[in-house]
Amino acid sequence: xxxxxxxxxxxxxxxxxxxxxxxxxxxxxxxxxxxxxxxxxxxxxxxxxxxxxxxxxxxxxxxxxxxxxxxxxxxxxxxxxxxxxxxxxxxxxxxxxxxxxxxxxxxxxxxxxxxxxxxxxxxxxxxxxxxxxxxxxxxxxxxxxxxxxxxxxxxxxxxxx
Numbered sequence: 001x002x003x004x005x006x007x008x009x010x011x012x013x014x015x016x017x018x019x020x021x022x023x024x025x026x027x028x029x030x031x032x033x034x035x036x037x038x039x040x041x042x043x044x045x046x047x048x049x050x051x052x053x054x055x056x057x058x059x060x061x062x063x064x065x066x067x068x069x070x071x072x073x074x075x076x077x078x079x080x081x082x083x084x085x086x087x088x089x090x091x092x093x094x095x096x097x098x099x100x101x102x103x104x105x106x107x108x109x110x111x112x113x114x115x116x117x118x119x120x121x122x123x124x125x126x127x128x129x130x131x132x133x134x135x136x137x138x139x140x141x142x143x144x145x146x147x148x149x150x151x152x153x154x155x156x157x158x159x160x161x
Contacts, residue, residue, distance in 0.1 A: 040065045044146045045096060045113060051150050052097065052111075056159075060099040060108060068093040068130075071107045072137055090133070093126070107139050109159060115146040 041049060041064050052062050074086045097111040112130065117123050127143070134141040142158050144150075 044115070044148065047148070048113060048144070048146075048150055048155075049097065051152050051155065052099075055152055055156060056099065059102065061102055061105070063098050063100065064096065066095045066098040066110075067091075068095055068133070071095070071098060071110075071139070072133055089129070093130075095130075109140045109142065110134060111159075112141065112143050113146045114143050118143075 039046075045064065049062065049064055056062060068090045069087070069092075072090055074083055074090070076083045076086065095110045096113045098107050099109045099111070100106065101108050110130075112118075112127065114127070118127060131141055144155065144158060
């Protein structure tokens with residue numbers, strides 16, 4: 001009996017300690033949060049974005065850093081056991097740029113800027129997955145190598161082919 005009481009007191013003490021660690025900070029302590037502002041685009045992405053805007057901004061909405069799950073969904077009932085597995089493959093992945101039709105706001109084309117990280121095996125697997133997803137959903141994907149300067153004619157040729 002005493003062992004059960006000691007176990008119960010220990011369990012309650014640990015539970016109270018864990019809950020106290022998980023409490024939402026009071027308003028006064030929000031000043032101590034470890035966050036800082038950051039840009040959503042690198043300098044190369046911003047340079048590319050400006051050129052896209054110049055050429056296509058009147059016809060398409062060009063949105064950077066779009067969540068894949070915002071433009072692609074799993075074509076299974078949510079109650080189906082495999083839904084979550086397929087959903088987890090698209091959650092938290094972002095696409096560098098998505099061009100949306102201004103009339104329908106449907107995704108027209110996605111652009112991935114490929115820097116040196118895309119030479120890694122894990123990134124090549126991710127890129128292949130994205131290519132397959134966009135092929136299945138009939139959204140065109142274009143990969144463009146990251147550069148300091150972009151040739152607008154070369155970009156146009158890739159996007160319009």
